[in-house]
Amino acid sequence: MITSRPEAQAEDEGDPLARLRQRFVVDDDGPIYLDGNSLGRLPAATAARLQATVERWGRDLIGAWPGWIDLPTTVGDRIGALLGAQPGEVAVSDSTTVNLYKLAVAALDARANRSVVVYDPHDFATVRYVAQGLAAQRGLTLRAAPSDPIEGLETSDVAAVVDDEVALVLLSGVNFRSGARVDLAAAAGVAHTHGALTLWDLSHAAGAVPLDLTHDGADLAVGCTYKYLNGGPGAPAWLYVRSDLQAELRQPIWGWFGQRDQFAMGEGYDPEPDVRRFLTGTPSILGLAAVDVGLDALIEVGMPALWAKTSRLVAFLAERAEVRLRPLGVSLASPTEADRRGGHLSLGHPQAWPLCRRLAQEGTVVVDYRNPNVLRLAPVALYTRYVDVWDAIEAMAEALQRGGLEGDTEPRSRVT
Numbered sequence: 001m002i003t004s005r006p007e008a009q010a011e012d013e014g015d016p017l018a019r020l021r022q023r024f025v026v027d028d029d030g031p032i033y034l035d036g037n038s039l040g041r042l043p044a045a046t047a048a049r050l051q052a053t054v055e056r057w058g059r060d061l062i063g064a065w066p067g068w069i070d071l072p073t074t075v076g077d078r079i080g081a082l083l084g085a086q087p088g089e090v091a092v093s094d095s096t097t098v099n100l101y102k103l104a105v106a107a108l109d110a111r112a113n114r115s116v117v118v119y120d121p122h123d124f125a126t127v128r129y130v131a132q133g134l135a136a137q138r139g140l141t142l143r144a145a146p147s148d149p150i151e152g153l154e155t156s157d158v159a160a161v162v163d164d165e166v167a168l169v170l171l172s173g174v175n176f177r178s179g180a181r182v183d184l185a186a187a188a189g190v191a192h193t194h195g196a197l198t199l200w201d202l203s204h205a206a207g208a209v210p211l212d213l214t215h216d217g218a219d220l221a222v223g224c225t226y227k228y229l230n231g232g233p234g235a236p237a238w239l240y241v242r243s244d245l246q247a248e249l250r251q252p253i254w255g256w257f258g259q260r261d262q263f264a265m266g267e268g269y270d271p272e273p274d275v276r277r278f279l280t281g282t283p284s285i286l287g288l289a290a291v292d293v294g295l296d297a298l299i300e301v302g303m304p305a306l307w308a309k310t311s312r313l314v315a316f317l318a319e320r321a322e323v324r325l326r327p328l329g330v331s332l333a334s335p336t337e338a339d340r341r342g343g344h345l346s347l348g349h350p351q352a353w354p355l356c357r358r359l360a361q362e363g364t365v366v367v368d369y370r371n372p373n374v375l376r377l378a379p380v381a382l383y384t385r386y387v388d389v390w391d392a393i394e395a396m397a398e399a400l401q402r403g404g405l406e407g408d409t410e411p412r413s414r415v416t
């Protein structure tokens, strides 16, 4: 346990990953950034890579495409290495929402004689909305797993709602609000016992927690690249399809980037037999270039080392919050057991939104707010120091001690 600022500084001095912070654009005099679970920091190498990509466009014009066209799968394989996937199982394409839709439809078509989708009522909005939309379009029943909003989804919660009517179990690996982790292997085991497929949203897991999709029996998964993978705002998302399912599954958007020998422009749609069949149209090359750079530090260090630091930082945050913030009315909004938490810690407070605003306006700490009363703090291992955790909690304590937050009636801003 670290009980003083000098001890936190000593941790940083002994931290084997401390050198990675300089690979990112960081203003040491700026606010402490604990929002890398929403938008990861900018890697220092990204601007030059984008510049080079733009220059190549200017110089080589259409002649550059042969060097670009396979980026969705080459970058996908690099992401796959962080997910415990096999080469050829991950591609970069579209947005997370669109990929959720594509893979959910593919799974539902493969289980067309079943009519139930299991979901988590505490899941991120887009996951629930995609499920709702599909249920409305296809006359399906949505069945909510009885998860706890803070402690998360137990395997028994999944087992309670999965039976032989279930086509698809659609869940997140790490809950966006509480940070609660799901046991992927156990949930997949339950789903498979009943012949259902699993589709995971791993936006808050990829690059944050260790994953082993092959070992865990995951069927399908999607995730963002702009959070822990540092691909930048709106960077294209990834999708994963287990290799032995690829030839069997069909996605609903029959685009030419999924077509076998796409430049033959054949009469009918005849998709590639592999992960490329889940591509749609022309990929964003600037977006892919940025994702590629964003992965470098993660791949160099590997998830075990990153997780070793992340889990310590999250535990340190929880300890400091307990000591300094609980007496000021803050509650833990993440699982009580450390080994059920992901890469961020959530804290509840009745004035969470005014507190979030005060911290941002005073330039001390950047966290984000989620309805109804939660602040999320993500100490991303690549660029967060132990001393940042210490200082962030002290700044939050100071902001709370000053009081007056009840009087702040400023409505929630467009983006929180």
Ligand SMILES: Cc1ncc(COP(=O)(O)O)c(C=O)c1O
Binding pocket: 038, 095, 096, 097, 098, 124, 126, 127, 172, 176, 201, 203, 204, 224, 237
């Ligand atoms: C769990 C989860 N899924 C999906 C998304 C976003 O998907 P998209 O990139 O399509 O906006 C987010 C964004 O924060 C998320 O947290």
